[in-house]
Amino acid sequence: MHKFHISAMLILLLGLIGCDRREPVIPAEGAEAAPAYGDTIIMGSIGDASNLLPVLASDSASSDIAGMVYNGLVRYDKNLQIEGDLAESWEISEDNLTITFHLRDGVTWHDGAPFTSEDVLFTYRLYIDPKTPTAYAERYRQVESAEAPDPHTFRVTYRKPLATALISWGMPVLPKHLLEGQEITESPLSRAPIGTGPYRFVEWKPGEKIVLEANSDYYEGKPYIKRMVYRIIPDLSTMFLELQSGGLDYMGLTPLQYDKQTDTPAFKRRYNKFRYAASSYTYMGYNLKRPMFQDKRIRQALAYALNKEEIIEGVLLGLGQVATGPYKPETWVYNPDVRRYPYSPEKAKALLSEAGWIDSDGNGFLDKDGEPLSFTIITNQGNDQRIKTAEIIQRRLREIGVDVNLRVVEWASFLKEFVNPGNFDAIILGWTIPPDPDAYNVWHSSKTGPQELNFINFKNEEVDELLEKGRRTLDQSERQKIYYRFQEILAEEQPYTFLYVPDALPVVAARFRGIDPAPNGIMYNFIKWYVPEKEQRFKR
């Protein structure tokens, strides 16, 4: 009896072991095989999507998938210049107030219904409807009127010229015939979207995966890769193990994984690693309401006292670059010639003593009028890079006699108790860098109220003027001048010490070809990716 049980267990166990051994795919040597249709790409995602109606969602997983299912009127091309998407062309009136979009002919929704300008008008009205709980209504507040004079023309008029007007029409257009007259928050499309995009929705297993399939009627032609599977794997270590076992074809690596764990010939044979500047920067901001930070020389001294290269080496293993302002290096708006602060403790000390901070009692800390130079840096829990950055900064500032305390706070308390009420000395945080340089909400002096984003209370009249002018100017070379000057002021004033722009480190299985890294990353030409027929792994 007992023996029977044991052997039955053994058979079961062997059966389990036997099935589903994944063989790594090794690409044919040097053969640049021809593009072919078919195969599946499995992409790793840390979080599940929340809502596939883009008007209601603000998380990155949802927007990644929405980007495959829907189209906007315009989009960013590989070099981050605006190009037509559902709009074939557009005209901007002499006074910069009216944009007329000419829409593509013959585009259909995934259910076969034709796409027309009525859909665009409907989507616009949905965004500005007070009943729609969306975080994106603000973009369209300046619109005076919108109309759809014929099925292939959409015209929108603004009260004042707005630099971000054109790209704001890159929002996903939603199908009027499926959403009209319904409560948007109860629409089934939030779980099963229908768009015009290159991939159509197949299924969503919450917390597990989302599956999309190539849209053979896509207006730019059918994408090569037949199916996309987003697998939700909340842990980066697990994701990396899944990648190595063949359970994933695409993920974003951490600097440690990129630098130390993937540097083997075996890994390089199976995967291609990519590296380019991510669209975000990390900074240390100073609360300018605090008396000690009101003196520009103190902020400049702190910038000299930090070794940014060392922070990038220590925190990102060198996979990033020094930030000098709020823009991404090598984009049209980035000013490479602003004042820099190379690591120099001597200059830092000189500036501090010029401002009156000297070590008068010989205890190793600088002081002035009996008060030591001491402040607390806060950052949020859950972001290791920021915490490590803070620790390196703490040590370097200690060396020039500045006493720094660290405080790491859970996200919600961090915002409610510290950031919003302006209850902090210095803060380490990051911002994303949007492709459009308008930075009004973060730097304009009118945005220093509670819950607003200029929480360091930066007020500079020239910056205010530049920001107002910048968002009303449409000509790119004009705008470049404006934002060049803006960066010069920030570099001189140092309200933030800009620390680093990290690198994005995606990895893709080697069987996928046609990937062409550009300023816009690698995903922009996804419909042109392909797997040569011999190397295809999933046949159905």
Add this chain to the structure above:
Amino acid sequence: MVKYLSKRLLMMIPLLLGITLISFIVIHLAPGEPTDIQTELNPEASTELKERLRAQYNLDKPLMVQYGIWLGRIARLDFGNSFSQDRRPVAAKIAERLPITILINILSIVLILLVAVPIGILSAIRRNSLFDRSTTIFVFLGFATPSFWLALLLMDFLGVRLGIFPVAGLKSLGYDYLGWGGKFLDIAHHLVLPVFVSAFGGLAGFSRYMRSNMLEVIRQDYVLTARAKGLPERLVIYKHALRNALLPVITILGLSVPGLIGGSVIFETIFAIPGMGKLFYDGVMMRDYPLIMGVLVIGAILTLVGNLIADLSYALTDPRIRKA
């Protein structure tokens, strides 16, 4: 018995009310609100939008009014809609995560019992033997090993290097194309590592508990009597001692009923299993009040029911309590 039962059931109502009220107040004490995820640090969100979103969720009303609204809905067995961006019914969100959580928990409890009870008995009988000492070390090793660390090591060794088991997830990509038996094997294959890891840490508690029960029972007079009248040792241990030593285990099993719906966040995150732990954790992080309350209410009810079942089954199995 009927009177006792109805009294116990009636007592549960004020208890539940108290639990929900305290939970409701405590979760609202934490800073942050469900609308934050859409509006905080979002350059496009205006103050007016923030207020409008708050009003849509009734967050602008006094706390007690909000509790009243919630209570009114729950009385009609409506858990309400989630405050997260998907706005789905809380009941649906919980329902889709419950089966897998319960399955893994039951499997791991069964595995724990299958391994821990024999270990406990044997190490009590052969007290201070090599077996006793080595299993003690083994189960405490399990207790002390961080589950995420063990999970990652096993995934790397068995999943990546040897390729015997899938690294994470519940189903293979081709699951939908498999037959009935294939689907069963596929899920079983995926469950081996998670169930092993979750059971490994629980061995210590149960086996030590079993061991000490057994030791206590063996010292009793009736065991002495049984031996004295010349019964074989097998019969003494398995008939007279074991039955009595198993009694307290029932209580523990009853108390672990609410644990069946609770998952571990770390464990589910590592294995990419969409279970209750992750759902609840994400709910707390997003301040998704209806979801948090929904999970808490179910947990509270199960705790109360579990206690009741433990008491009842104790009475059924132990004549001393039944008569008292």
